[in-house]
Amino acid sequence: MTRVLLSTLTAAAPAVGASVAVAAPATAVTAAVGGSVCQTIDHRLASGAASSRNTCTSVRARVGYRDSGGTARYVYGSWAAYSAASFTHGGMLVSRAVDVQLGSSTTGFPTY
Amino acid sequence: MRARALVGVLAVTSLAPALAACAGGAPEPDPDLPAVYAAEFDRVLAGDPSDLEREVLEDRRITDAEYSTARDAFRQCAEDAHYEVTFLEGGGFDIGPGPQVQDAHGSDEEALAAMDAVVAGCEDGTTASIGYLYEAMRSNPEGSTGVQVIRACFAEKGVPDGDGLSEEQLTQLLHDESYVPSSDAARACVVDPTGQLSPGELAEAVEQARTSAEVPAP
Helix, strand or coil: CEEEEECCCCCCCCCECCCCCCCCCCCEEEEEECHHHHHHHHHHHHCCCHHHCCCEEEEEEEEEEECCCCCEEEEECCCEECCCEEEEEECCCCCCCCEEEEEECCCCCCCC | CHHHHHHHHHHHHHCHHHHHHCCCCCCCCCCCCCHHHHHHHHHHHHCCCCHHHHHHHCCCCCCHHHHHHHHHHHHHHHHHCCEEEEECCCCCEEEEECCCCCCCCCCHHHHHHHHHHHHHHHHCCCHHHHHHHHHHHHHCCCCCCHHHHHHHHHHHHCCCCCCCCCHHHHHHHHHCCCCCCCCHHHHHHHHCCCCCCCHHHHHHHHHHHHHHHHCCCC
16 A cells, blocks of 8 residues: 555645644544545656556545644544545544545555 | 454454354355456465455455454554544544553654554554455445546546547546646546535535646646
8 A cells, every 4th residue: 555645635736745734623624535636646656656557446534633632643534436535523623634545456455 | 563463363253153154165256356356355365464364355255244353453453552443434443542652752743653553553464455455345346447437427427538548548648737627527527536525525626626727836
């Protein structure tokens, strides 16, 4: 599996390497991972390894946040279809920055 | 890895009934299993699978009970490391430090890095492959790649982008950072080709895509 940090989740190429954003405790957050993320990350990986292109079948999002007590935590979404993985988790607010993990037959499935 | 010793115990105890039921012979692998998943089962089993992974994956099927066993093993491993895990409805999980390690790190970065290590170590041999495959095969049963689902979305919405292109050519087009979707419908297909976002989320994502396209990358 490949893990990449994204700053934005858009159809255009997002910047890679931005940190997970954690904001003050708030009411809720929805972090959405668009299908283009797979494409885009795959593309960027492919800059060094062409064989990694176009093989992603699933993604999962991970968001770091601080709970109401101030403790840093993570919430992981489920592995979802290549398209959109979205989840809402009460009690936190983050930017659209999430950490996305890819499942891919050539970049490797979950083998950290 | 940390989880592996535990995995053997859980695998033997939790899967014993299922294994006994299979004593008459392992079930036939699903002949309709998409090649991408079949290859992944093979890859895991040809590597260094844990006892649990071997027992769960060898028939190329993952039952709800097997997935539950894998998650239990993951959670137990995390709890042994003093982290609390809550599985979320619909998949996924929340993890945070228990009282014993809550103040063990000086910064968020250190705390998250420590959690990273726990998740990685505890998923290894438990939910890493089993969880991925279980959830992926249910959310993407055809094992479609991104390009395939985007092409299907384009066709469904009458988007002309990529018409007449081979899959490889369409892949190249979608990977081309200068590619600008021809319409909001096209953007929607690129962002959310299978329509999993809510209307509000999709509108926001499409707007973000449109805005991003107008700002050249630095």
